[in-house]
Amino acid sequence: MTGTPQIDFGDPRGLADLGTYLARASRANPDGAVRLQVLGTLLVTTVAVIEGTGLMGDGTVLGMRVVTIAPSDAIDTTVSFASVADRLARDGASALLSVPPTTVRAPWSGLTPPRDGWEPVGQLDGGAIDSIARQGISQVAEGTPENAGGHAVDALRRRTWGAMSDTVPPIAAGLAFGAHVLGFTAPGEPASIAAHGRWTRLSTSRGHVLVR
Template identity: 70%
Template sequence: MSTSTQHLDLGDPRALADLETFLGRARRANPDGAVRLQVVGGFVLVTVAVLEGSGLLGEGTVLGLRVAPVRPDGTDDAVDATVSFASLADRLARREASAGSSVLAVPPTTVRASWSGLTPPRDGWEPVGRLSSETVDAVAREGISQVAQGTPDGAGGHAVTALRRRVWGAMTDTVPPVAAGLAFGAHVLGFTAPGAEASVSTNGRWTRLSTARGHVLVR
């Protein structure tokens, strides 16, 4: 689906470069994936699916979320588009040709992503505990190892998908316990940092793991 070109002005070239780094990490985790860009109240919500779930309700979907302020005089308020990583990477590459630019042209061609209809709550979250970044990274590395060791050569796509859902859907033995996929998301998106902590909150069927660098959510 095609729309007219819209723009996001993050107000600082470094903020746009930081967004590019985040999207690069997300693309490595889900190469054929997409990103939803949504402007809400002077901020852009940048949402990606690190792990895609199953069923009509998208059970097991793990979303990564970054929130960045935008300049109102250089941003279209109506931005709410889901676009492919490839098209956004192309736009970012064009931006690099304009030194010092903080404006991102949103790709006019949108894509369909089953998870893009999942909208996490914006308020009403209840804190349930905290985890160290070291603990989060350890859970992620253990899961990555389990997936690698449990995927023999020649394994079919359905078997690999089932294994990944089993590993990342399992609850950790941490306090508080979380779905391992949250740790995986925080790890691969670069949300953890040595000595830092992640807060864990819940809202209905949703669980959120948050650091100063971003949020990872699962339902």
């Protein structure tokens, strides 16, 4: 592959969808990044809605979309939201994304969820998932004093998003937050919940959210 690698979405709407997805992700993690993986005719885009802690990345919440693209050389790079936004502003009317050349270090990008072996756990309605997320957002907002330090805020967020819901099946509130923020849920549309070891996955027609 020579020159700047490009990802061909085949349609400008595909590129616009990527822009919407990353704009939503950046609201939760403004200084975040996206991992772009091209596997033949598939593009896997992964973002961290919540970055976890420790060597195992406990509490990490990842958003993931898989879309079909034109055949391309293999790409696996992690770049900042800002750099992709710059490219989208320039290439917005095109179906081609020029991959930013400057990569970033993101500890979560080394976490690769399993591709198979998932065990179905159950389903939850999109409205119930949104309700869990909104409740958590309120708890974080109401529980954060004006002059709270960064450590106190981080601790509150970890407690809030790590708490399990009282739904059947129960899910971590952070999983609901990720699905809500990324726009993956819709009232009346079920989301499938699956488990694999330390991982839990929530899936809808719009994408996947994973937590460990």
